[in-house]
Amino acid sequence: xxxxxxxxxxxAAVAVTAxxxxxxxxxxxxxxxxxxxxxxxxxxxxxxFLPKNLGNPYFDTSSKGGTAAVEEFGGTFNxxxxxxxxxxxxxxxxxxxxxxxxxxxxxxxxxxxxxxxALNEARDAGVKVVTFDSDTNPDCRDLxxxxxxxxxxxxxxxxxxxxxIGDEGEIAILSASANATNQNAWIEDMKQLLADExxxxxxxxxxxxxxxxxxxxxxxxxxxxxxxxxxxxxxxTTVGIAAAARYLSTSDFKGxxxxxxxxxxxxxxxxxxxxxxTAFALxxxxxxxxxxxxxxxxxxxxxxxxxxGDTFEAGKLGSYxxxxxxxVLLGDPYVFDADNIGDFDF
Amino acid sequence: MTTMTGTTQATRVIPGHAKPLWRRMLLTRESxxxxxxxxxxxxxxxxxxxxxxxxTLNYLLxxxxxxxxxxxxxxxxxxxxxxxxxxxxxxxxSSVVTGVAVQAGIPFEAAAVIALLVGVxxxxxxxxxxxxxxxxxxxxxxxxxxxxRGLAVGLLGTTAVTDFPETWTTLAKARIAGTTIPYIxxxxxxxxxxxxxxxxxxxxxxxxxxxxxxxxxxRFSGVDVERTKFILFMLAGLVAAFAGIFYTLRFxxxxxxxxxxxxxxxxAAVVLGGVSVFGGRGALHGVVAAAVLIGxxxxxxxxxxxxxxxxxxxxxxLLVLSVVAASVxxxxxxxxxxxxxxxxxxxxxxx
Numbered sequence: 120x121x122x123x124x125x126x127x128x129x130x131a132a133v134a135v136t137a138x139x140x141x142x143x144x145x146x147x148x149x150x151x152x153x154x155x156x157x158x159x160x161x162x163x164x165x166x167x168f169l170p171k172n173l174g175n176p177y178f179d180t181s182s183k184g185g186t187a188a189v190e191e192f193g194g195t196f197n198x199x200x201x202x203x204x205x206x207x208x209x210x211x212x213x214x215x216x217x218x219x220x221x222x223x224x225x226x227x228x229x230x231x232x233x234x235x236x237a238l239n240e241a242r243d244a245g246v247k248v249v250t251f252d253s254d255t256n257p258d259c260r261d262l263x264x265x266x267x268x269x270x271x272x273x274x275x276x277x278x279x280x281x282x283x284i285g286d287e288g289e290i291a292i293l294s295a296s297a298n299a300t301n302q303n304a305w306i307e308d309m310k311q312l313l314a315d316e317x318x319x320x321x322x323x324x325x326x327x328x329x330x331x332x333x334x335x336x337x338x339x340x341x342x343x344x345x346x347x348x349x350x351x352x353x354x355x356t357t358v359g360i361a362a363a364a365r366y367l368s369t370s371d372f373k374g375x376x377x378x379x380x381x382x383x384x385x386x387x388x389x390x391x392x393x394x395x396x397t398a399f400a401l402x403x404x405x406x407x408x409x410x411x412x413x414x415x416x417x418x419x420x421x422x423x424x425x426x427x428g429d430t431f432e433a434g435k436l437g438s439y440x441x442x443x444x445x446x447v448l449l450g451d452p453y454v455f456d457a458d459n460i461g462d463f464d465f
Numbered sequence: 466m467t468t469m470t471g472t473t474q475a476t477r478v479i480p481g482h483a484k485p486l487w488r489r490m491l492l493t494r495e496s497x498x499x500x501x502x503x504x505x506x507x508x509x510x511x512x513x514x515x516x517x518x519x520x521t522l523n524y525l526l527x528x529x530x531x532x533x534x535x536x537x538x539x540x541x542x543x544x545x546x547x548x549x550x551x552x553x554x555x556x557x558x559s560s561v562v563t564g565v566a567v568q569a570g571i572p573f574e575a576a577a578v579i580a581l582l583v584g585v586x587x588x589x590x591x592x593x594x595x596x597x598x599x600x601x602x603x604x605x606x607x608x609x610x611x612x613x614r615g616l617a618v619g620l621l622g623t624t625a626v627t628d629f630p631e632t633w634t635t636l637a638k639a640r641i642a643g644t645t646i647p648y649i650x651x652x653x654x655x656x657x658x659x660x661x662x663x664x665x666x667x668x669x670x671x672x673x674x675x676x677x678x679x680x681x682x683x684r685f686s687g688v689d690v691e692r693t694k695f696i697l698f699m700l701a702g703l704v705a706a707f708a709g710i711f712y713t714l715r716f717x718x719x720x721x722x723x724x725x726x727x728x729x730x731x732x733a734a735v736v737l738g739g740v741s742v743f744g745g746r747g748a749l750h751g752v753v754a755a756a757v758l759i760g761x762x763x764x765x766x767x768x769x770x771x772x773x774x775x776x777x778x779x780x781x782x783l784l785v786l787s788v789v790a791a792s793v794x795x796x797x798x799x800x801x802x803x804x805x806x807x808x809x810x811x812x813x814x815x816x
Contacts, residue, residue: 173772202773207716207723214524215767218515232627233718236638 163222164194166415168408169212171227171253172204176385176465177404178227181252184408185225191434192416194222206233213237216246223247223415225408228255235259247418251411252404261418261425263446264411266402269301272355273308275400275452276380277317280351283377283397287319288350291342293363293380295330295356305355323349328359335362343372354380360399364390384455384463391460403453404465410436410449494739494791495751502758509765516765523645527638527715529760530649531556531708531724533753535731536738537660538701540752543735544664545676545694546744547595547602552705553727554613555587557720559709561617564626564719573630581706587613588702592695602698610728618721626719637714649711656704661749669693677744733780734759737787759783 168185170178182198189196199215201208206229216224217240224246228234231254238248238259251264280290292309294302306325313320323346328335335358343349343366354360360380364387367373373395382399390396410433417423417431425445433439439447455463510517535552542549559580566576587609594605639648664670672693675683684690713719738755740747759780766776 173774197770199767199770199772202777203725205722205725206718206720207712208773210716211524211528211763211767214528215764218518218520218524218768220515230625230716230718230720232625233716233720236634236717 163220164189164192164416164419165219165221166194166196166223166225166412166419167216167219167221168196168198168200168412169209169216169224169226170198170200171209171229173198173200173202175204177383178252180463180465181227181404181408181411184405184410185412186408187405188409188412188416188434192413194416196412197221204229206230209234210237213241217241217244220244221246222419223249225249225251225411225415226255226260227252229253231255247415249411249415249418251407257444261445262414262423262441263444264407264414265446265448266404266407267452268448269304269308271448271451272381272400273305273312275454276305276353276355277309277312279379279398279400279454280353280377281317281320283379284320284350286317289321289323289346289348290351290353291323291346291349292325293335293338293342293352293354293356293359294325294327295359297327299330299356302355309353309355328354328356328362330356330358332358332362335359336366339363339366340370343370343376349376351377351379354378354382356380357382357386357401360396361386361390364395368393368395381452382455383465384460385465387455388460391455391457398454398456400452400454402449403463405463406436406453407449409434410439410447414439414447493751494787495748495754498738498751498758498787499754502754502761505758505761505765509761513765513768515768519645521764523640523647525757525760525764526650527647528764529756530647530653530715531712531727532730532734532760533653533756534656534708534711535701535705535727536734536752536756537656537749538697538704539731539735540738540740540747540749541660541664541670541673542602542694542697542701543732543740543742544673544744544747545697546680547694547697548606548732548742549591549602549698549701550606550728550732551587551591551609551613552701552731553724553729554610554617555584555702555705556709556712556724556727557617557722558587558613559584559706560713560719560723561620561721563710563713565620567629567719568626573633577710580710581703584702584704584706584709585699586702588699588705589695591702592698595698596691596695614721614725617723621719621721623721627717629714629717629719634714634717637711649715652707657749657753664749673697674745677741677746679745730759733784737784739791 166185166189168182170182172178186196199212201212209226209229210233213224213226213234214237224241226234226238226248228250235256238255242248242261248260249262249264250260252266254260254263257263284290292306294306310322313322324342326338326342328338339352339362342352352363354363360378360382363378367376367378368390378396379399381401383401387396387399413433413436414431418425423429423431423441425441427441427443427445429441430438441447515521535556539549539552562583563576563580566579567573571579591602591605591609594600595602636648640646641648641650664673672683672688675686675688676690676693680690709724712723716723734756735747735752736742737759738747738752740752762779762783763776766779
């Protein structure tokens with residue numbers, strides 16, 4: 120008896136659940152869309168930043184630039200994002216932006232393909248999509264804001280080391296892993312530049328610290344042992360330059376062997392302040408976010424469509440032109456030194 | 466469905482059925498969750514801009530589909546008093562296996578079958594360690610959580626496979642004609658019916674509850690405890706692998722870190738849905754409602770531009786409150802009932 124009644128109860132309960140689910144559909148179906156017409160509107164200057172993850176100082180800095188830009192042209196700025204840098208988590212936020220009917224979405228992609236369909240759905244709904252820092256496939260976004268080109272990165276590092284060692288002497292490179300695509304491309308460019316423009320500088324060795332702090336530290340020590348006349352080290356990786364700086368700062372070579380490369384201000388601050396490192400390079404994420412926001416605005420207002428040769432104004436950064444593959448280049452890498460490092464926190 | 470006081474058979478049934486049917490139906494944790502779900506949907510539709518549109522349902526169901534799927538076998542496992550923490554890693558492993566197989570030139574359909582087999586084998590491995598070796602499932606599945614994830618990341622490294630047949634990736638996101646309901650709800654509803662029948666309307670299902678209430682009593686009344694648990698762990702592996710294939714197709718990307726942390730969302734939904742972590746209590750309609758509730762809350766909060774940390778806090782608080790409320794209610798009911806009981810029962814419930 121009781122068992123039979125419980126069955127009835129269970130069936131009824133399942134039916135209730137099903138009914139509610141269906142009612143939910145009907146409800147949402149008849150509710151109408153409050154955001155109808157918002158997407159694709161040239162006046163809808165609501166811009167949402169979706170970094171790889173939140174709580175990351177690098178993206179806090181880029182969003183700071185984005186906020187500043189949006190305030191300048193009078194739009195609404197929002198920053199959303201997952202706690203962990205995974206593409207599936209980003210998809211939910213892209214979907215949310217589509218539902219909200221924002222004017223533009225500014226994304227740093229956790230995966231070039233995984234978020235593609237979601238971005239295209241957003242674009243179909245009239246949302247302009249700008250990628251920055253980390254691109255998606257070119258057919259899933261309207262514009263990519265590229266922080267730096269390989270040539271630009273190679274040139275700034277060669278220029279910095281040449282300046283710091285007086286344009287002559289032995290130098291070495293401390294790279295990431297031997298098969299790191301980015302680093303190898305930069306090293307090739309650097310070799311070319313050294314041969315063409317700095318004949319008195321000799322590159323004696325390229326060593327690999329595998330982007331591991333301890334390995335990079337040991338490789339720096341070994342470099343200085345095996346090349347007593349070494350005058351400078353270039354480390355085109357943030358892990359390598361920090362480890363090399365740590366070694367130099369506690370060794371007799373401090374101030375005698377120059378070190379430069381790609382680093383972040385927070386990692387390098389103490390070595391710049393204690394004189395181990397004079398200057399190093401990276402792009403400025405604040406400018407990157409600032410430019411991305413202005414580009415998003417230009418897309419919303421129809422000033423540009425993302426076609427090659429389109430130009431737009433980006434506030435204090437001046438005028439920019441869209442290059443091939445709907446890409447806008449931020450400019451030359453940014454040089455951090457004792458004078459400006461205090462302005463950055465990432 | 467009844468309020469279980471965890472004492473003898475007689476005390477379990479009689480007080481629960483002393484009230485009329487409608488009261489027993491409405492005054493349950495499951496009904497509370499369903500009521501809360503209706504309330505939250507109503508409030509969100511009115512107050513959150515952009516929530517009350519058809520597309521919301523589409524995104525919502527796509528987002529929670531893996532949770533809904535895995536919550537089915539997880540409910541059964543947790544009713545027996547066990548737990549499976551390895552399901553999130555199994556989703557990742559199944560995703561990677563599908564990806565690696567497709568990359569190796571195997572047709573997608575065959576790759577999916579291989580992934581499902583991996584799921585069954587992984588689940589059977591859990592089941593073997595829990596039932597034959599006799600280790601606690603918490604320890605075993607923490608181990609396989611790391612093991613499956615390690616295999617997944619090891620197979621693909623930091624790369625991703627993204628080259629899947631477009632017919633399948635489109636199907637994973639396709640909507641049932643005329644609605645915004647995604648097609649994944651079809652296999653889910655079929656599985657839901659299967660699991661509802663299995664848990665609530667078969668001797669096997671009664672055995673699951675019996676194991677959760679008392680393993681020894683279940684064994685003495687003829688339930689094959691080991692076999693039941695073994696089958697449940699295998700089912701969990703299989704369904705997790707299926708969810709992994711869906712996951713891969715939905716995002717068009719097989720990665721080693723796919724679905725990291727999914728097991729906690731599943732367990733949160735199961736516990737919020739009224740399943741006791743000590744076993745012996747729970748029903749599938751509550752779990753389904755809880756999974757949808759969690760999805761609706763995070764969808765609405767995201768639309769209101771609330772950050773993911775706050776969303777996690779809200780879900781966490783809800784979960785804690787539901788567990789606390791359940792045990793407080795249980796105590797209140799027990800203390801109210803005590804005077805009318807025979808002395809023997811009073812003594813046993815008072816401890």
